[in-house]
Amino acid sequence: MIVLLAAAVATYALRTVLITLVPAHRLPATVRRGLGHLAPAALAALVATAVVGHRGVPVLLVPGPVHTALVALAAAALVAWRTRNPALPVLAAVAVAIVAEVVT
């Protein structure tokens, strides 16, 4: 309980510091320009780390659950590209993952 509270306080500080305490508009112009490119970088990094965990490049070379996840996410990317609907890619990925589990 106390550990979670401490983690929550630390996380709140991360969320607040550049909004309330040191507003980001006081940051250098180069940094502010870079922030405009944050979304795609963060989302791509989140997807990549969700797939490989802490296992690095080697896990991509060994057939297994990671390849199933990659196929499911490839299906999600295709659906996202074609439909622009935020829900359908998730449903596609989950469906592909379930089918892959049933088949194997």
Next chain:
Amino acid sequence: MDITLRHSPASEVRAALRDLTPVMVGLAPFALLIGVTGVRSGVGGGTGVLSSALLLGGSAQLTGLTMLAGGAPPLAVVAAVTLVNARFLLYAAALEPGFRDQPRWFRWVGPQFVVDPTYAMAARRDDLADPRRFRRYWLAAGVGLGTVWVGLTVLGVVLAPVLPESAALDVAAPAMFLAVLVPQLRARPARAGASAAAVTAVVASPLPDGLGLLCGIAAGVLAATLVDRSAS
């Protein structure tokens, strides 16, 4: 008449909930997984639910619960959670213009909802320049997300004994992130940034909790900025 309707207080709330609904479809399995992990790891369903209410950040919650279950020292747990959530610092910096010219209470309360989905939702909208509109949209999105997130975590705790082990739960969250990412890839800097971020995150993933992710984000932002600068 039409303009009045589009700018009524309820319209921002409706827009936020409309944007949030498909996002929550993607996040639902992730929230369930938090509850399931709390129960199955032995730290307890209540701790899982509490982590959802306090932290509101799935990957850090999973990290914290797993470390607590493994008997990690409290300081190590706090440090790992902070590291995993360090990207919120960047999100907050990017969102700061929306928090400018806002009441003091909002500048202290609003940032609690800075998290991947709310950042992605707000970043995609170009109609939130007015402080009041941003405030209504942000609060509706944040409170809505938090409420559903905690509710689904509770559901995960309840369903933990009967839910089968399945990779389907694991792919839902990254698929949701892809759903938000892919439409942004029309621009060349975004493609360069996303590619650099993904490759770097994979290569750096063996680093301690959260560092690989941060390296990926930093590399992506740098690559996109360089490509953008060379194009202009």
